[in-house]
Amino acid sequence: MTLREWLAWGETELRAGPHPAKARMDAELLLLHHIGKSRAWLITHRDESYAGCSSIGFAELIKRRTTGEPVQYITGTCEFYGLQFHVAPHVLIPRPETEHLVEKALELARELPSPRILDVGTGSGAIAVAIKHHLSNAEVTACDISPEALAIASSNAAQNHCPVRLVESNLLSAFDTEQFDLIVSNPPYVPSSDRASLDVEVRDYEPALALFADEDGLAIFRRLILQSFAHLASSGYLLLEIGHGQHQAIESLLLSTGFNAIEFTPDLQGIPRVASARKP
Ligand SMILES: C[S@@+](CC[C@H](N)C(=O)[O-])C[C@H]1O[C@@H](n2cnc3c(N)ncnc32)[C@H](O)[C@@H]1O
Structure with missing residues (x-):
């Protein structure tokens, strides 16, 4: 599967969760976290299949989000006032x-x-x-x-x-x-x-x-x-x-x-x- 297809799959899963309005953005944030790349990188590589994107790892992140767990706790990071912060429960x-x-x-x-x-x-x-x-x-x-x-x-x-x-x-x-x-x-x-x-x-x-x-x-x-x-x-x-x-x-x-x-x-x-x- 290409990264675009993984993203579409993640978005579809999240639409059935408690925060459907944020499904697209959340799927993208979780995919970027999973592959360890920037949004700019994803834009130019989304039609490539990506060996590092194992279905199990990404699917696990998506599953956590469908229970309502905040994306910031899943990725462990949050931006505030232009700075990056580590966050945990x-x-x-x-x-x-x-x-x-x-x-x-x-x-x-x-x-x-x-x-x-x-x-x-x-x-x-x-x-x-x-x-x-x-x-x-x-x-x-x-x-x-x-x-x-x-x-x-x-x-x-x-x-x-x-x-x-x-x-x-x-x-x-x-x-x-x-x-x-x-x-x-x-x-x-x-x-x-x-x-x-x-x-x-x-x-x-x-x-x-x-x-x-x-x-x-x-x-x-x-x-x-x-x-x-x-x-x-x-x-x-x-x-x-x-x-x-x-x-x-x-x-x-x-x-x-x-x-x-x-x-x-x-x-x-x-x-x-x-x-x-x-x-x-
Ligand atoms: C609404 S959070 C704010 C966290 C952070 N300052 C922010 O704005 O993102 C409130 C914080 O107050 C702390 N807190 C709660 N009761 C407290 C108390 N009696 N004395 C000191 N800190 C307390 C909590 O542990 C929590 O970290």
């Missing part, structure tokens, strides 16, 4: 909307000569590594409660040549009296009660620890906002990725904690996605 797959948080962090931190930045709940390390990549003068620290996530973040920091200090911590509890100029976080904020309604690829494959929070998804925010206020230097900023419909509750929490200059940055759908707030 202990970490959330970085989302495009989180790039708005990085954008805002870079905008604020560029004003400072040597900003001290903390990423809380770093997962794969995507936010911390992307910030360090663009701001070599920043001292970037990243923490997570999950040692498995920290091991993946460590390998991503090394692979992208971005030195980031990694700390195992339940929110900011490991930081004693340390102060930061900027604290960023994409914490778990999906209401635990929404679990059943989530897409299979999120609900059955991504780590619950990275997704869910009690109290309508606000439980972690409540602790994080209070702790961040204590660990921010004067005029420091807190940046939070938030869920759909949470901005009013987050604004109240930030105001009652003493933050000012509260702003929300919308995502590409116009949904308030990143909260930023300043410690006076």
